[in-house]
Amino acid sequence: xxxxxQPEDQVNVAExxxxxxxxxYSVSGNPYLFWYVQYPNRxxxxxxxxxxxxxxxxxxxxxxxxxxxxxTSFHLKKPSxxxxxxxxxFCAVRGSTLGRLYFGRGTQLxxxx
Amino acid sequence: DTGVxxxxxxxxxxxxxxxxFRCDPISEHNRLYWYRQTxxxxxxxxxxxxxxxxxxxxxxxxxxFSAERPKGSFSTLEIQRTEQGDSAMYxxxxxxxxxxxxxAFFGQGTRLTVV
Numbered sequence: 001x002x003x004x005x006q007p008e009d010q011v012n013v014a015e016x017x018x019x020x021x022x023x024x025y026s027v028s029g030n031p032y033l034f035w036y037v038q039y040p041n042r043x044x045x046x047x048x049x050x051x052x053x054x055x056x057x058x059x060x061x062x063x064x065x066x067x068x069x070x071x072t073s074f075h076l077k078k079p080s081x082x083x084x085x086x087x088x089x090f091c092a093v094r095g096s097t098l099g100r101l102y103f104g105r106g107t108q109l110x111x112x113x
Numbered sequence: 114d115t116g117v118x119x120x121x122x123x124x125x126x127x128x129x130x131x132x133x134f135r136c137d138p139i140s141e142h143n144r145l146y147w148y149r150q151t152x153x154x155x156x157x158x159x160x161x162x163x164x165x166x167x168x169x170x171x172x173x174x175x176x177x178f179s180a181e182r183p184k185g186s187f188s189t190l191e192i193q194r195t196e197q198g199d200s201a202m203y204x205x206x207x208x209x210x211x212x213x214x215x216x217a218f219f220g221q222g223t224r225l226t227v228v
Contacts, residue, residue, distance in 0.1 A: 034216060042221055042222075043117075043219040043222050044204070044206075044219040046219075090155050090156070092155075099144050099146065099163070099169075099208065100158040100161060101156075103155030103157075105153070105154055106153075106155050
């Protein structure tokens, strides 16, 4: 069965500091991993994905994520946080050929000035 | 605007009434998904279509829920005899699956409140 865990409901970081939002997954077969961001009363915006290839994936707005197969993790990172990064972040996994995504519960990121 | 479009953005209805939501996907996308999101939770899968064929339905999609994509373009999600527990954000997404798969792009959602 496919599942995603985001162990932190909230992450707080000062502007300019690096940020990490954690995600671990469980999937049958090769994982297709995604990060989405959601602003209040809005839909989800795609940030980045890992399908195959380099373990470090770069995405939108300076975000990147590191795929670690042995730890079944796909943590989202950014070297220098901005106040405008404050939002709800979702990790998702898609197993092989099926189209559906399995989402984590989300992590609320707050970046304070 | 070439993104995924959902209508209406907000719907307030009385318990027991029927509601219908519409989703217009990105035009070249052949897959269309419906998800439901409640407060404090990630989106939960409801159903998806490849072209006009409904390929998978979640157990969350009770008999009161029905979805269609009659011509492989827009889709509708109908909830009959609404209950307070149906109050949620309903998200539509689309993607292309073929020689080069794309990720899913989401619409802004329809927020349903059942009173």
